[in-house]
Amino acid sequence: MDEIRSTDAGQLKVTDRTRHRRMRENGRTDSAALNEVLSAGFICHLGVAVDGVPMVVPTVYGATAETLYLHGSVASRSLAADPGATVCVTVTHVDGLVLARSVFEHGVNYRSAMVYGVPRIVADAQEKLEGLRVLTEQAAPGQWDYARRPNRKELAATTLLALPLDQASVKISAGPPEDGDGPDAALGLWAGEIPVRLAWQPPVPDPQLPSGIEAPAHIAALLGRAG
Amino acid sequence: MDEIRSTDAGQLKVTDRTRHRRMRENGRTDSAALNEVLSAGFICHLGVAVDGVPMVVPTVYGATAETLYLHGSVASRSLAADPGATVCVTVTHVDGLVLARSVFEHGVNYRSAMVYGVPRIVADAQEKLEGLRVLTEQAAPGQWDYARRPNRKELAATTLLALPLDQASVKISAGPPEDGDGPDAALGLWAGEIPVRLAWQPPVPDPQLPSGIEAPAHIAALLGRAG
Numbered sequence: 001m002d003e004i005r006s007t008d009a010g011q012l013k014v015t016d017r018t019r020h021r022r023m024r025e026n027g028r029t030d031s032a033a034l035n036e037v038l039s040a041g042f043i044c045h046l047g048v049a050v051d052g053v054p055m056v057v058p059t060v061y062g063a064t065a066e067t068l069y070l071h072g073s074v075a076s077r078s079l080a081a082d083p084g085a086t087v088c089v090t091v092t093h094v095d096g097l098v099l100a101r102s103v104f105e106h107g108v109n110y111r112s113a114m115v116y117g118v119p120r121i122v123a124d125a126q127e128k129l130e131g132l133r134v135l136t137e138q139a140a141p142g143q144w145d146y147a148r149r150p151n152r153k154e155l156a157a158t159t160l161l162a163l164p165l166d167q168a169s170v171k172i173s174a175g176p177p178e179d180g181d182g183p184d185a186a187l188g189l190w191a192g193e194i195p196v197r198l199a200w201q202p203p204v205p206d207p208q209l210p211s212g213i214e215a216p217a218h219i220a221a222l223l224g225r226a227g
Numbered sequence: 228m229d230e231i232r233s234t235d236a237g238q239l240k241v242t243d244r245t246r247h248r249r250m251r252e253n254g255r256t257d258s259a260a261l262n263e264v265l266s267a268g269f270i271c272h273l274g275v276a277v278d279g280v281p282m283v284v285p286t287v288y289g290a291t292a293e294t295l296y297l298h299g300s301v302a303s304r305s306l307a308a309d310p311g312a313t314v315c316v317t318v319t320h321v322d323g324l325v326l327a328r329s330v331f332e333h334g335v336n337y338r339s340a341m342v343y344g345v346p347r348i349v350a351d352a353q354e355k356l357e358g359l360r361v362l363t364e365q366a367a368p369g370q371w372d373y374a375r376r377p378n379r380k381e382l383a384a385t386t387l388l389a390l391p392l393d394q395a396s397v398k399i400s401a402g403p404p405e406d407g408d409g410p411d412a413a414l415g416l417w418a419g420e421i422p423v424r425l426a427w428q429p430p431v432p433d434p435q436l437p438s439g440i441e442a443p444a445h446i447a448a449l450l451g452r453a454g
Contacts, residue, residue, distance in 0.1 A: 043321055043335065045272040047281035054274035054281040056317040058339055090283040094270055094425075099446065103363055103374050104381040108270065112285055136330055140421075147330045148411055154331040180435025184375055190442045192432040194367075194449050198321075199426035205419040208407025215417045219326065222421050 028170040031065075037113040037170055038063040040093055042139040046070060047088040050078040061089070062135030063165070068115055069122070069131035072161035079119060079161070089115045089163060096195040100177030101184035107173065109193060115168040119161040125152070131160045142218025200225065255397040258292075264340040264397055265290040267320055269366040273297060274315040277305040288316070289362030290392070295342055296349070296358035299388035306346060306388070316342045316390060323422040327404030328411035334400065336420060342395040346388040352379070358387045369445025427452065 028034075044061045047054050055078070061070040068089060072079065079085065096109040122128045129150065136144045150158065177191045200223050203215045255261075271288045274281050282305070288297040295316060299306065306312065323336040349355045356377065363371045377385065404418045427450050430442045 043319065043337075045274075045283050045317055045319070047272075047274040047283035047315075049276050049279060049281050052276060052279060053313045053343070054276050054283075054315045056272050056274035056281075056283055056315045056341065058317065058319040058337065060335060086280045088274075088281045088283045090272055090285060092270065092272070092285040096428075096431075097367055097449070099367060099370060099374070099430075101375055102377070102381070103359065103371065104377050104385070106363060106367070106370065106374070108287060108366075110270075110285065114283065116280070132330065136333060139335075140324055140326055140333070143326060143333065144330065147326070147333070147416060148328055148414060150329070150331050154329070158331070176431075176433040176435070180433050185435065187375060188437075188440060189374060190430075190432070190440050190446060191436055192430050192442070194430050194446070195428040196425050197428065198423050201323075201422040201424065203326075203417075203419050203421050204323075204403075205417070206403040206407050208403070208412065209418055210415075213415060213417050215419070219417065219421070222324075 026171045026173050028172055031165075033170040033172065034113055034165065034168050035063070035065065037093065037111045037172075038068070038091055038165075039138070040111065041091055044070060044089045044091045046072070046075055047090070048075045048078050049082075049085060060135055060139060061091070062131070062138035064134055066165055068163040068165055069135050070119075070161045070163065071135065072119065072121065072159040075161070076121070076159040079121065083121075084118055086116055087119050087163070094196060095174065096193045098177050098193055099191055100179045101187050101189045101191050102179055105177050105179045105184075107177075109173050109175070109195075110171075112171045113168060114171075115163060115165060117163045117167055119163045122160040122162050125155055127162075128155055128158065128160050131162060132158065135160075140219075140222065142216070142221070146216060146218065253398045253400045255399055258392075260397045260399065261340055261392065261395050262290070262292065264320065264338045264399075265295070265318055266365070267338065268318055271297060271316050271318045273299070273302055274317070275302045275305050276309075276312060287362055287366060288318070289358070289365035291361055293392055295390040295392055296362050297346075297388050297390065298362065299346065299348070299386040302388070303348070303386040306348065310348075311345055313343055314346055314390070321423060322401065323420045325404050325420055326418055327406045328414050328416045328418050329406055332404050332406045332411075334404070336400050336402070336422075337398075339398045340395060341397075342390060342392060344390045344394055346390045349387040349389050352382055354389075355382055355385065355387050358389060359385065362387075367446075367449065369443070369448070373443060373445065
């Protein structure tokens, strides 16, 4: 994101592809919003075109300020066949249901980021290791220093993609329904939001774990993090 | 799904596109699994190709046994330009983080459905109303009978897509890490799963709601449903 910061003070490039056409009120183009949305999760939906047909696969990711690293095994075949192809990565957090007086005004509160770019298959072993660190720490902070790191063979068997974060858009929808001051308010119906969040549950030990090995502090801490 | 049931006893068509190439052990091709995954959520990621570039947008959906109805406003422009184009709709539920002894064996437990097809823009007012009922009831059971239903003008302003459910694949990943009986077990590290679920929170009334209007029972019941 350095490039963006220096050239336009935290504003993401608005290209024809990322310009908000609908729900303009929800569109954000600052890199701070992008980083917030990306850092709040670890699962994205990666869209690639395979023979002109879109394929959308869920996969894990990790984000630095400038780069989105993602596990690309499922998409690697199509990317190898068309290495210059643009992909679309979308990260969505659902925050709540918006229940209005009218069905038409019902909706979902959410935060979503959409990143376009030509992914690079990370070949350099050092960068691959660093990308996997980012990805692992995003999902489970502390695990990179606790678990056994990938060896040479495992690194070779992993497809890691790197996508620049300079062509992205963010949409955030929040707040109550919008028909509270319209004619439907007279219907006397309840209206509001039902928030939803991800709730982490207590760790479930592997049945093969010998007794006496307790979950370390960084794993117990996962319970307390925000969804 | 009647067509599928009658022709091949609950098995989804396995085409070249939906055949599982990776994680074969997780692949399911029965329609019961598809219906289970689809009925457990209300947000999907819709992938369309726009000038050959994939665009992945989150949107709401509702599923019957045979049809996926989805809100198609964002995608409608590209679909209108290329009405015979195939789309990919992916629904993913994250169930937990799998923490293994080695980073390489880390993973995510999830249930995911991927549906391919050529969507039909629903034009008939009666079918549109029925599709919106399915979609509304999937997200917020009870709201269709409680809130004001769409009028003619609102119906005309809504783009609803219908996608047949006959070309789909399901992947389910569950269970503990798989390195409990390998050489890494000797490392003496904790390993297991951190489950995660969607947790619905108490309803937040619209600030514009007059006092004395309580949330009806079907809204309070949303709190108790499984994520």
